[in-house]
Amino acid sequence: MPDFDLKRIAAADFPRYRAGLAELLRDSVDGGASVGFLADLDDAEIAAYWDEVADGLGQGKVSLWVALEGSEVLGSVQLALATKRNGLNRAEVQKLLVLRGTRRRGIARRLMEALEAHAAGLGRGLLHLDTLAGSEAEPFYRRLGYQRVGEIPDYAANPDGRYHPTALYYKQLRSRP
Numbered sequence: 001m002p003d004f005d006l007k008r009i010a011a012a013d014f015p016r017y018r019a020g021l022a023e024l025l026r027d028s029v030d031g032g033a034s035v036g037f038l039a040d041l042d043d044a045e046i047a048a049y050w051d052e053v054a055d056g057l058g059q060g061k062v063s064l065w066v067a068l069e070g071s072e073v074l075g076s077v078q079l080a081l082a083t084k085r086n087g088l089n090r091a092e093v094q095k096l097l098v099l100r101g102t103r104r105r106g107i108a109r110r111l112m113e114a115l116e117a118h119a120a121g122l123g124r125g126l127l128h129l130d131t132l133a134g135s136e137a138e139p140f141y142r143r144l145g146y147q148r149v150g151e152i153p154d155y156a157a158n159p160d161g162r163y164h165p166t167a168l169y170y171k172q173l174r175s176r177p
Contacts, residue, residue: 011057020073093129
């Protein structure tokens, strides 16, 4: 039995988790994760990012899950819903983060299972994501049933500023009739 809890965070509850999410983001970037930030990440940039997420939660465009041990945030993941009428069947998996000291406990897998169940419940039958090409995340996503469709060179910089390719993945949660 896992020794952590999962919780989908409502917009009204977001402030309670904000500090832990800020620590999680900093830990991920300090660990070299290519999640949209450079190593000189400061508190203002972290706050601005989480302000954007809070806005998305409030507008119903983003869903957020956290893994908790007591009140400590161990991990998180986001689901960004496509909002154009021709894409209401899809959503993007964003920012799957787990504290470096708590990895290999099934946190990422359980976060993804919760996200996928929620997406399916919303009628989102297609999920997509991108991740650092050649990273340890690639076999993880393949084990969850995601299909690699390609790679884009020089897509984003690691925290150290070096550009690298990103790998694109998708997963169909249900088949189209």
